[in-house]
Amino acid sequence: MSDSKIPPNCYICEKKTDVDKLYYCICDIAVCNNCINSVKRNENTWICPKCSNENNSSKSMLFRTT
Ligand SMILES: [Zn+2]
Numbered sequence: 115m116s117d118s119k120i121p122p123n124c125y126i127c128e129k130k131t132d133v134d135k136l137y138y139c140i141c142d143i144a145v146c147n148n149c150i151n152s153v154k155r156n157e158n159t160w161i162c163p164k165c166s167n168e169n170n171s172s173k174s175m176l177f178r179t180t
Pocket residue numbers: 124125126127128129145146147148149150
């Protein structure tokens with residue numbers, strides 16, 4: 115296991131989360147599926163807590179850094 119393959123911890127709760135349950139933003143942070151509810155704007159959109167970018171929920175889950 116190399117460091118680059120380790121998924122980032124959740125930006126909000128800082129817990130280690132399954133890579134499939136993370137939402138990614140272009141600013142290189144990830145939010146877990148528990149915390150995403152607190153930054154969700156509506157069903158399909160969430161606001162990044164770091165850069166305030168508006169992200170599409172389903173699209174942001176497809177972003178993989180690997
Ligand atoms: Zn979290």
